[in-house]
Amino acid sequence: MKFTVKSEKPATVKTGCVVLGVYERRKLSEAASLFDKSTRGLLTSLLKGGDMDGKCGQTLILHHPRGAKCERVLLIGCGKQSEFNDTRYRNAVASAAAAVNRSGASDAVSYLPGLEAGGRDTYWKVRQLAEVSTRVLYKPDQLKSKKDKTSRPLRRLAVNVDSSDTDIALKALNHGQAIAAGIQLARMLGDLPGNICTPRYLAEQARELGKTCKQLKVSVLDEAAMKKLGMGALLSVARGSEEPARLITLEYRGGNPDDRPVALVGKGVTFDSGGISIKPSPAMDEMKYDMCGAASVLGTLKACVDMELPINVVGVIPATENLPGGNASKPGDIVTSLSGQTIEVLNTDAEGRLILCDALSYSEKFNPEVVVDIATLTGACVIALGSHAAGLLSNDDELAGELLRAGTAAADRAWHMPLWEEYQEQLDSNFADMANIGGREAGTITAACFLSRFAGNYHWAHLDIAGVAWKQGKEKGATGRPVGLLTQFLLDRCGSDC
Ligand code: BES
Ligand code: MN
Ligand code: ZN
Numbered sequence: 001m002k003f004t005v006k007s008e009k010p011a012t013v014k015t016g017c018v019v020l021g022v023y024e025r026r027k028l029s030e031a032a033s034l035f036d037k038s039t040r041g042l043l044t045s046l047l048k049g050g051d052m053d054g055k056c057g058q059t060l061i062l063h064h065p066r067g068a069k070c071e072r073v074l075l076i077g078c079g080k081q082s083e084f085n086d087t088r089y090r091n092a093v094a095s096a097a098a099a100v101n102r103s104g105a106s107d108a109v110s111y112l113p114g115l116e117a118g119g120r121d122t123y124w125k126v127r128q129l130a131e132v133s134t135r136v137l138y139k140p141d142q143l144k145s146k147k148d149k150t151s152r153p154l155r156r157l158a159v160n161v162d163s164s165d166t167d168i169a170l171k172a173l174n175h176g177q178a179i180a181a182g183i184q185l186a187r188m189l190g191d192l193p194g195n196i197c198t199p200r201y202l203a204e205q206a207r208e209l210g211k212t213c214k215q216l217k218v219s220v221l222d223e224a225a226m227k228k229l230g231m232g233a234l235l236s237v238a239r240g241s242e243e244p245a246r247l248i249t250l251e252y253r254g255g256n257p258d259d260r261p262v263a264l265v266g267k268g269v270t271f272d273s274g275g276i277s278i279k280p281s282p283a284m285d286e287m288k289y290d291m292c293g294a295a296s297v298l299g300t301l302k303a304c305v306d307m308e309l310p311i312n313v314v315g316v317i318p319a320t321e322n323l324p325g326g327n328a329s330k331p332g333d334i335v336t337s338l339s340g341q342t343i344e345v346l347n348t349d350a351e352g353r354l355i356l357c358d359a360l361s362y363s364e365k366f367n368p369e370v371v372v373d374i375a376t377l378t379g380a381c382v383i384a385l386g387s388h389a390a391g392l393l394s395n396d397d398e399l400a401g402e403l404l405r406a407g408t409a410a411a412d413r414a415w416h417m418p419l420w421e422e423y424q425e426q427l428d429s430n431f432a433d434m435a436n437i438g439g440r441e442a443g444t445i446t447a448a449c450f451l452s453r454f455a456g457n458y459h460w461a462h463l464d465i466a467g468v469a470w471k472q473g474k475e476k477g478a479t480g481r482p483v484g485l486l487t488q489f490l491l492d493r494c495g496s497d498c
Contacts, residue, residue, distance in 0.1 A: 001137065002156045003130050003173045006109055007163040010068070011038030015158070016105030017061075017072040019096045021115050022047070022054040023081040031111035031160070032075070039067035043075070055079060056088065059099040074099055074108070078115065085118035089125065090132050090411060097133035100154050107156040113169075114160065122165045123172045128411065129159055130176025131183065131484070138184055140191040140477045175307060179487050182303030183480030189295040190470060190478025194271030194288045199246040199319035202268055202294055206248045206317070209298060213305040215254055221247040226358075233337040234358040237351040238320040240275055240328025245320035247362065248294075250301050252313045260369035261312035262490065263458075264301075265359045267352045267375035268294030268319035275322045275348030276330055283472075290352070292469035292478060293374035294319060299483040304490060310497045311490055314366045318355035322348070334432045338362060339454055344432035352377045353436060353447055357454040370399055370459045372489075373451065374482060375466075380443030382467040389415040390482055391464035393448035399459045403489055412484030414463060417445060424449050 010018050010031050021029035026047040028036055036043040042065055046052070052060040058077030065073050076096050078084050093112055100108045113125040120128075137154070141147045161169045189197060189205065203220045210218035223244050226235055231247070238245035248268070251261070269290035273279060279287065297315040304313055329335070333345045335354070338361040343354065352375050363371050381391045390407070392414040394400040400416050407413040426438030426446045434453065438446025448462045468481045491498060 001134060001154065003177060004156065004158045005166055005169045005173065006158040006160045007166060008160065009038070010035040010111055012069050013109050014069045015107055015109045016070070017074050017100050017103055017108040018068070018070045019074045019076060019100065019108055019110040019112060021078045021092060021112055022052065022075045023078050023084065024054040026054055027081055029078070029111070029115055031114050035068065035073070039065055042066065052077065056091065057095055059095055061099070061103055072103060072105055074103065076112065084115065086120050086411065089115060089117035089120070090128055093129050093132045094136050097136040097154070101137060101150055104152045106152050106154060107158070108154060109158040109160055111160050122161055123168050126159050126161065126169045126172035127176035130173050131180045133157060134177070134180035134184065138187060140187070142188060142192070175491070178303045178306035179484060181306060182299035182487060183483045185302050186292070186295040186299030186480040186483050187478040189298065190289050190292045192288070194321070197288070197291065198243050198270050199268065199321070200244070202270065202291065202317060202319045203246045203248050205298060206250055209302055209305070210250065215252055216301065216305055217251045219249050229338060229362070230336070231338045231358040231362070232335045233343055233354040234318050234320065236329045236333065236335040236345065237275070237322055237354050240323040240325035241321040243321050247359065248317040248319060250315035252301055252304050254304065254309050255312040259312050260367055261314045262493065263314045263316060263363045263366055263368035263371040264297045264486065265316045265356060265363055265371060265373040266293035266295070266297035267291070267356055267373070267377065268317045269322050269352060269355065270319060272322045272349070272351065273324060275351060276324050276328050277347045277349040278324055279349060286470065286472070289470045289478060290376050291319065292376050292465060295478070296374050296465070296481070296483050296486060299480060300486040300490070303483065303487045307498065309490055309494055311494050313490060314363070314368065316359050316363050318359040320355060322351045337454070341434065341453065342432040344429040344435045346435050347437045350436045350447070353450045356451055360451060360454040361456065364456050364458070368458050370461070371455060372403070372461045372463065372486070374463045374486070376469050377464045378444045378447050378466055381464040384444060385415055385467055387467045387471070389413045390468050390485070391444050392416050392461060393419045393445065394461035395419065395452055395455060396459040396461070399461050402492065403461055403463070403485065406489035406492055407482070407485040410484035410488035412482050414482070414485060419445065419448055419452060
């Protein structure tokens, strides 16, 4: 989709479709009202006739409105004006994108950014429009032999803003499209099945990304190289698989050469069967999504490249399968991590932390200023927070605050959970330095406690994305979260430079 900026009156703009907001009880938005005046009360009379009330989610299309230059007008119900806010704005934009795409119009001009939405500025509204519209039009049909194509899909979408806001809108579209492309990459990788998206496939994707930008350096370690380094925890997870593990690093150097980078560490378990501590079969297919942390790292780096952010970012992706096999790790096995600490593997299904701990130790070589790891780490997080917020745990409250604010700004929220000392003893083991599980209580927190022991000399935060990385049910599919949060976090760190 191509996005552009316009600054024209709704009745005189030439386009396949003009998109206007209408509030509940038939209250016209400013742009709709302007359109109404130029068309001699066309909208007013239509609404009076009962065709639409303006409730949330309602849409109505008129063809060849007399007195206007467009082929169609699409009215979007926005609900009560007093209750309209940023979330409803996103919903309105989503139903508009879906409806225009179905309408047969191949181009459209949206006046929705003119709506007052919980105090959000034009930059936010325009950027969200690009992100949300792209999200709505994505279909996970990569592997369908016959794709059900819309006969005339939407190809060009213009956002209408005041002429004084043109520059800011262009910047917002630029950012929005880059972020949308990052989200899309993360979704595509997440939705791919485990027989295609293997550790080697992820490495290949990273290399492809590296080819698009000379500031991005990609390197891949194989199992022999990891063994040499001493990554006993990571390799213990890969033992049950035929498919070999990989450690992928992507170094994006957009900032000053001596600026310490932000490191993003993403869990890349391309299929998690649980290993010898095997999972029950219902919904086990969803464990192809256990690499969504890795996918979000690739998506975020893609967005950095597309926006040419003046910042240094390193992505580290430990990638492996977790399968049972004659050579697989067994409950009770004790392994030695890269840090030298020993771990008693009491449950082979707590594998994410085993690969992340070695990746966290490995990240130190980049001398990072902060490290954020992203992982579909615990079912307990889904129970605690459901599918709306990622769990956030950190050894630094300031960093946690930055990430929380980024999540709120990007409509990709996280929620802070405690990482208190008191929880650490749940990981005690009689035989090794620690166990890899901490019992039934506070599973998300004890998983983070485990990781904290490997987050050496840097500020570190952990995002548990088990509840937010994909959707179940009719709309089953990867969400691309938390690419939005992470790119916002990086944008904020660039300050006014971008
Ligand atoms: N990948 C899973 C976590 C998960 C489960 C994410 C369900 C989303 C939905 C992780 O590797 C895992 O299996 N965690 C175990 C940890 C337990 C053995 C301490 C869990 O959450 O059950
Ligand atoms: Mn597991
Ligand atoms: Zn897992």
